[in-house]
Amino acid sequence: MTPAFDSVSALIQMGYHGAYVWSAWGVSLLLITVLMWHSVYRRQQFFRQEAARLRRQAAQAKRQE
Amino acid sequence: MKILWQREWALKVRTPAGWLYPVVFFLMVLVLFPLAAGASPKLLAQIGGAAVWIAALLSVLLGMDSLFRSDLDDGTLEQVVVARYSLPLWVLIKVAVHWLTSGFVLTLLSGLAIPLFGLSTDEASVLALGLLLGTPTLTLLAAVAAALTVSLRGSGVLVPLIALPLQLPVLVFATGAVDIVQTGGQVLPVLALLAALLILAVVLLPWAIAGALRLALAQ
Amino acid sequence: MPEPSQTAGQPSIWRRLWIWFNQTVGPRHFFMTFRPWIKWLGLIAAVLIAVGSVWGLAFAPPDYLQGNSFRIIYIHVPAASLAMSIYLALAVLGVISLVWKIKTAEWVARAAAPVGFVMCVLSLLTGAIWGKPTWGTYWVWDGRLTSMLILAFLYAGIMALYQAFENSPNQGKAAAILAIVGAVNLPIIKYSVVWWNTLHQGATFTVTAAPKMDPSMLWPLLLTFIGFYCWAAALVLYRTCTLILERERQKRWVQEWVEQESRS
Numbered sequence: 001m002t003p004a005f006d007s008v009s010a011l012i013q014m015g016y017h018g019a020y021v022w023s024a025w026g027v028s029l030l031l032i033t034v035l036m037w038h039s040v041y042r043r044q045q046f047f048r049q050e051a052a053r054l055r056r057q058a059a060q061a062k063r064q065e
Numbered sequence: 066m067k068i069l070w071q072r073e074w075a076l077k078v079r080t081p082a083g084w085l086y087p088v089v090f091f092l093m094v095l096v097l098f099p100l101a102a103g104a105s106p107k108l109l110a111q112i113g114g115a116a117v118w119i120a121a122l123l124s125v126l127l128g129m130d131s132l133f134r135s136d137l138d139d140g141t142l143e144q145v146v147v148a149r150y151s152l153p154l155w156v157l158i159k160v161a162v163h164w165l166t167s168g169f170v171l172t173l174l175s176g177l178a179i180p181l182f183g184l185s186t187d188e189a190s191v192l193a194l195g196l197l198l199g200t201p202t203l204t205l206l207a208a209v210a211a212a213l214t215v216s217l218r219g220s221g222v223l224v225p226l227i228a229l230p231l232q233l234p235v236l237v238f239a240t241g242a243v244d245i246v247q248t249g250g251q252v253l254p255v256l257a258l259l260a261a262l263l264i265l266a267v268v269l270l271p272w273a274i275a276g277a278l279r280l281a282l283a284q
Numbered sequence: 285m286p287e288p289s290q291t292a293g294q295p296s297i298w299r300r301l302w303i304w305f306n307q308t309v310g311p312r313h314f315f316m317t318f319r320p321w322i323k324w325l326g327l328i329a330a331v332l333i334a335v336g337s338v339w340g341l342a343f344a345p346p347d348y349l350q351g352n353s354f355r356i357i358y359i360h361v362p363a364a365s366l367a368m369s370i371y372l373a374l375a376v377l378g379v380i381s382l383v384w385k386i387k388t389a390e391w392v393a394r395a396a397a398p399v400g401f402v403m404c405v406l407s408l409l410t411g412a413i414w415g416k417p418t419w420g421t422y423w424v425w426d427g428r429l430t431s432m433l434i435l436a437f438l439y440a441g442i443m444a445l446y447q448a449f450e451n452s453p454n455q456g457k458a459a460a461i462l463a464i465v466g467a468v469n470l471p472i473i474k475y476s477v478v479w480w481n482t483l484h485q486g487a488t489f490t491v492t493a494a495p496k497m498d499p500s501m502l503w504p505l506l507l508t509f510i511g512f513y514c515w516a517a518a519l520v521l522y523r524t525c526t527l528i529l530e531r532e533r534q535k536r537w538v539q540e541w542v543e544q545e546s547r548s
Contacts, residue, residue, distance in 0.1 A: 004345055004352075011342055014352035017417055021341070024356040024413040028363070028406055035402050039519060043526045050533065050542045209465055213458050217448050227441040227462060230434050231469050234476035241483050262472070273465050276382075280454050280461070 069155060073162040084166035087128040091171050094120035095181060106183050113182030114192050114243030118236055121171045121196060122203060126225045128167050129207040132159070133215045133278060142282055152278065153271035160201075160208050160271075168200030184243075191246045191256075195239035198259040202266040206231045209270055212277035216284050235262060309388045311528045312537050318521050325518035332511030340504035347501070353417040356410050358505055362512035364407035367435060370400030370516070374442065375467030378460030388524070390456025391531065393463065394446060395523035399516055401439040408432055427478035434473055438466045 005011040012018050077084060098116040099109055136142045136159075145155050175193045178184045184192065210227035214220040242255040295303070307313050340358040347354040374393050381389035411429060412422045423429070445462055449455035532538050 003342055005342060014355070015346070017352040017355075020353050020413050020417050021355045024410045025337075025341075025359060027409050027413070028359045031402050031406050031409075035399065036519065038398075039523050039526065042523070043529075046526060046529055046533075047542065047546065050539075051546050054539075054543065054546075209462075213445060213462060214448065216452075216454075220448065223444055223448060226437075226444055230437040230441060230473070231466065233434060234469070234472045237476040237480045241480055244483060269468070270465075273461055277458065277461050280457050284452065284454060 066154070066158065069158050070162065073159050077162055077166050084170070087124040087167045088170055088174065090127055091120045091124040091174065092177075094123055095177070099181075109182045110184060113178050113184045114188065114240050116182065117175050117178050117192060117196070118199075118240050121168070121175075121200060122229075122232060122236060123225075124171065125168060125200060125203045126207050126228060128163065129204070129211045129228075130214075130220065130224050132163060132208060132211045133281075137215050137278075137281055142278060146279065146282060152275035156208070156212075156271045156274045156278070157267070160204055160274075163208075164201050164204045168196070168204050171200060172196040188243055188246050191242050191252055192239075194256060195242050195259060198256065198263050199235045199239045202235050202259075202263050203232050205266045205270040205274075206235075208274050209277065212274045212281070215278065216281040235259065238262070309386045311388055311391075311532050312535070314388045315525055315528045319525055322518050322521050322525070325514045325521070329511050329515035329518055332507045332514065336504045336507030336509075336511055340501070340508065344501045344504055350418055353414060354501070356414040358508045360407055360410040360414060361505060362509045363403045363410060364432065365509065366512060366516050367400055367404035367407055367432070367439075369513075370396050370403065371435060371438065371463070371470070372467055374400065374459075374463040378463040378467075381456055382460050382464075387456070387531075388528070390460065391527040392520065392524045393459065394456060395527055396520045397439065397442055397446060397459070399519055399523070401436070401443055403516070404432065404436045404439055408436060425481070425484075427474070427481040430477045430481070431474045434477065435470075438470075442466070 005014070012022070014021055095116060098112060098120075102108060102112065133142070145152060172193055175196050176189060178192060179186065179189050207224065207228045209231070210224040213227065214223050217223070238255050238258050242252050242259070245252045245255060308317050337358055341355050344355070346352050373396060377389045377393040377396075380386055381393065408429070411432070415424060416422050442459055442462055445459050446455060449458055529538055529541075
C-alpha cells in the first residue's frame, strides 16, 4: 500500500482540505478525551470519598478504644 | 367515568388560569410574528401556518406543567390508584378535558389567521383541520413530559425540553399540509398521517403517562 | 415439550443461560464479570482505531470527487452510528429495567447516555465541518442532518431528566419511560423529517448521497467503526462499574474492594 501523500507537510495540508480534516479529528479527539477524563474523574472522586470515610471510621474506632 | 369527567371539567373552568391564559398566550405569540418579521402581506401569508402552529405548540406546553401536580399534591392521584380505577383511563379523561379548554379552543381561534396573516379560506381550513387532529397529540406528548416531571419542584423549562423533540413530527406534517394546499397539492394523505399519529398517541401514551405518575406516587 | 438434551438432573443450555444471566445482572456479579472486559475491549479499540485512522488518513487514496475531505468519514460515520445505537440501547435497557426490574440495566443506561450524547454532538460537528468543503456550507436542512439534530435534543431531554432526578431512586425508571417513548417516536421523527425535506427541497443537490467508496477506502472505515464500538462498550462498562460502586457503597464487597485498591 502506498502512502497517499508525498511528505508530512502534504499530509497536513491535504490539498487545502487539511484544515477541515484536522479540525474535525481534533474536535473528536478533544470531546472523546474529555468524556474519558470525566469517567476517570468520577471513579477517582468515589475513591477519595470512600478513603476519607474509611479514615474517619478508623479514627472513630481509635477514639473509642 | 362521568363523575370524573364532570370533576375535571368543573376544576378547569373554575379558574381563568385554567382556560383563559393559554388562549391569551396563544394570541400574544401570534402577534409576535408580524412584529418580529415585518408585516409584509406576502411574508405573512407564507409564515401564517407556521406562526399559528408555533403559537399553538407553545401554549399547549405552557398549560401542561401543572396538569398533574395539583392532583399529586392533594392526594387525588393516590385515590385513583387505591380505588384501582384504570389510571390510563383517568389520564385520558384529564387530558381530554384539558384539550377541550385549550387545544380545541385554539383550533377554533385559528380562523383568526385569515385576517391576521392573510391566509385563504382553503389554507385556513386545512390549518384548522390539522390543529384539530394535531393538538390532542401534542397535548398527550406534553402530558408525558408533565407526568415525568410532576414530582420535581420548579421543573419549568424541563417539560418543553422533553416534549418538543417528540412533538416535531406533528408540527412538520401539519405545517406541511398548509404548504401543500398553498401549492395546490393533495392534502388528504398528510391529514391521514396526522390522524394516524393521533390514534397511536391515544392508544399508547396514556399507559406511559400512567406509568410515570405511578413512579411519582412511589416516591 | 421435552428437552432433547435433558438427562436426569442436568439442566438444559437455556436453563443454564438463564441462571447465568440472572446471576450476572446482580450488581456485584456484573462488576466482577465485566471489569476484565474493560481492559480488553479498550485494547482492541485502541489498536483498531489507531490502525484504521492512520490507514484512512494517510494511506487511502483521495476521493475522485471530494478530494481529501472525505477522510472525516472515519470518525463521522462511527460517531453517528454510535449515537443512534446507544439511543436504541437506552430504550431496550429501559424496557429490561422496567419489565424485569433489573437495577443494573438502569445503571448501564445511565452510564451510556452521556456517551451517546457526545457521539451525537460529535457527528453533528464533524458532519458540519465535512459539509463546508463538500457542499460549500456548514449546515444544510436535509433529512439526515436534521434528524441527527433532533436526536441531540432527545438526548438532551434524557440527560436533563437524569440530572433532575439525581438523588432519587426513580431516576432510572423515569429516564427509561422517556427513552422508550422517544425510541418509538424516532422512526416517526425520521420519516417526518425526510418527508419535510422532500417537501421543501429546492432540488439543489442530494446532500445525503454518500460518496461511492472503493474498497481501499472502505477497509479503514470498517476498522474504525468496530474500533469505536469497542471503545464505547469499554467506556460504558467502565462508567457502569463506577456507578455500581457508588450505588452499592454500603455493601461489604465494595468496602473490601476499596480497601484492596487503596492499598495497591
